[in-house]
């Protein structure tokens with residue numbers, strides 16, 4: 339990793355909210371690829387998760403880390419290559435009911451948009467009715483659910499059932515992702531795919547939307 343990338347990744351890990359926009363601009367000005375800057379930010383965020391689990395960081399630090407990621411992405415997003423926007427299909431993306439984690443979802447949304455998908459981001463803590471409406475109103479090909487809390491996994495099957503009841507399940511492919519998801523859970527909940535990171539998310543939706 340280049341020096342500028344190390345600095346950006348470390349700024350995320352060190353929660354440098356005041357500095358992040360300038361550092362991301364600096365890395366881009368120094369000629370770093372926007373995708374490499376995004377990867378560095380993700381690596382920095384991964385380290386934040388580790389520090390939380392080790393008891394070094396607390397909830398307030400995680401909230402701040404989310405703000406740092408958002409501010410950095412604001413600078414970065416216009417530079418990420420946009421590949422024939424919206425041509426690959428429409429994905430309705432959200433974090434499930436009861437869950438407010440959105441850093442991973444936002445990264446998935448950014449990667450999908452810059453890879454040519456039309457992304458309808460419904461936000462966090464989203465009720466199933468809102469998903470059904472969004473799929474219908476936008477004739478979406480796919481649904482992406484982010485789930486980090488084990489206590490909220492039933493929200494996944496609630497959405498699947500609501501889409502079935504609305505007669506839409508056969509028309510959409512569904513993928514899940516987030517810290518608490520496993521292939522076993524995906525099978526149990528009746529979804530079509532599981533994604534471990536934002537890069538894999540792009541590959542999965544490309545394959546799902548082709549089918």
Ligand code: B12
Pocket residue numbers: 380383384386387388390391397398400401404436437438439440441442443445446481482483484485486487488489513514515516517518532533534535536537538539542
């Ligand atoms: C940051 C964070 C928070 C922040 C969230 C800020 C925000 N704006 O999102 C705050 C402080 C708000 C928070 C709150 C809570 N949190 Co929290 N949080 C985390 C933490 C440390 C990191 C999550 C994160 O952002 N990771 C970085 C991103 C980039 O990774 P990611 O989310 O996994 O996303 C990637 C992939 O999973 C994938 N992906 C994600 N979504 C999708 C969707 C699709 C379709 C696909 C294909 C792929 C995909 O791609 C992403 C990008 O690469 C995790 C620990 C962890 N290891 O995950 C705990 C964690 C998720 N939290 C946890 C808990 C318990 C809570 C609280 C209940 C704490 C409390 N006592 O209040 C509350 C819950 C609030 C609520 N109702 O949701 C637990 C969950 C345990 C469990 N299994 O249920 C964890 C695992 C921590 C722990 N080890 O205890 N949290």
